[in-house]
Amino acid sequence: MNANRQIILKSRPDGIPTPSVFDLRRSTIPSPSEGQILVRNRYFSIEPAIRGWLDDRESYFAPIAIGEPIRCLAVAVVVASRHPDFAPGDIVRGLGFWEDYSLFDDTTILLEKLTPASDLPLSYYIGALGGSGLTAYVGLHDIAHIQPEQTVVVSAAVGAVGSVAGQVARLRGCRVVALVGSARKAQVALQDLGYDAAINYREVRDIKTAIRTACPDGVDVYFDNVGGEILDTMLVSMKPLGRIVSCGMISGYNQQDNPPPIRNLWEMVARQLTMRGFLLPSHAHSIPEAMRSLEDWVREGRLIALENKRTGLAQAPQLFIDLMSGSTIGKSVLQMEQD
Numbered sequence: 001m002n003a004n005r006q007i008i009l010k011s012r013p014d015g016i017p018t019p020s021v022f023d024l025r026r027s028t029i030p031s032p033s034e035g036q037i038l039v040r041n042r043y044f045s046i047e048p049a050i051r052g053w054l055d056d057r058e059s060y061f062a063p064i065a066i067g068e069p070i071r072c073l074a075v076a077v078v079v080a081s082r083h084p085d086f087a088p089g090d091i092v093r094g095l096g097f098w099e100d101y102s103l104f105d106d107t108t109i110l111l112e113k114l115t116p117a118s119d120l121p122l123s124y125y126i127g128a129l130g131g132s133g134l135t136a137y138v139g140l141h142d143i144a145h146i147q148p149e150q151t152v153v154v155s156a157a158v159g160a161v162g163s164v165a166g167q168v169a170r171l172r173g174c175r176v177v178a179l180v181g182s183a184r185k186a187q188v189a190l191q192d193l194g195y196d197a198a199i200n201y202r203e204v205r206d207i208k209t210a211i212r213t214a215c216p217d218g219v220d221v222y223f224d225n226v227g228g229e230i231l232d233t234m235l236v237s238m239k240p241l242g243r244i245v246s247c248g249m250i251s252g253y254n255q256q257d258n259p260p261p262i263r264n265l266w267e268m269v270a271r272q273l274t275m276r277g278f279l280l281p282s283h284a285h286s287i288p289e290a291m292r293s294l295e296d297w298v299r300e301g302r303l304i305a306l307e308n309k310r311t312g313l314a315q316a317p318q319l320f321i322d323l324m325s326g327s328t329i330g331k332s333v334l335q336m337e338q339d
Helices: 047-054 124-128 131-144 158-170 183-192 207-214 228-235 250-255 267-269 280-297 315-326
Strands: 004-009 022-027 037-046 071-082 091-097 101-104 113-116 151-155 175-178 199-200 219-224 240-244 272-277 309-313 332-334
Touching: 004 183, 004 250, 004 315, 022 315, 037 091, 037 131, 037 315, 047 071, 071 101, 071 124, 071 158, 091 124, 124 219, 124 332, 131 158, 131 280, 151 158, 151 228, 158 175, 158 280, 158 332, 175 183, 175 207, 183 199, 199 207, 207 228, 219 228, 240 250, 267 332, 309 315, 315 332
Parallel strands: 151 175, 151 219, 175 199, 219 240, 240 272, 309 332
Antiparallel strands: 004 022, 037 071, 037 101, 037 332, 071 091, 091 113
């Protein structure tokens, strides 16, 4: 390959992105300067957070500018290095872009050298053994402080983060209830992931009653990936002193100028609840323990790494569109073409 293909942002999306928002551009393969490494990307993490970066609004990262490549977490192989800590052949993970080749340096967010287990698929290190799995583990332990026999409810419970969070809570001895958006997803939650109960919120007449039926004694921990109406309902479903892990709010990502309202915030006071958001880079101290536990559980077959994988850079936009349409199960992973 003698060119660097990039998927760039062509225009700002309105609601769920469409293919016209993206474009394919070809440029020369860059050369590393002092302190940089040139990597060839192998796997991309396709995740909801990307949707927020497509809008022209400040967040924890600056918005992607028109004409810039789409930002994402990547697993890559070093092909050239002018950095003393990296050598050709090293496997690395860091925040890169939808492109064949990227330049990384010490300013690259989440840059780390990986030592992937030889008996586990490399793609897992962008999902269940990557940011998604680590986020689930940190959220449950550092934020929720889960304990055995507690009741844990997880929204988007068969998604990238939710599928790991629910399984980890179960492995820690908790009773786990899945909130999902289709009959197929409920089946996966119960039969494949071993949840204790699953609620398809698109089919029940009254989501509050359904949660109360599944959790008659109330909820100790709610792992929130969606926000909006589900979060509003969970506020009246929590036990006193319950904890809400605010991981994501995908229900509003496609309509950030008019997000779903939250009407039950008084319950934070009445029930003495704790709700806390977090970003994985702020919990770097917990990552080594989390990685050891996740690798052991996957290797032992006690944690299933659900993947929704496609191959080829040109597939990235549609894979992302499907994700933001709510139709996917598991971690959306883009595998780059091999030579």
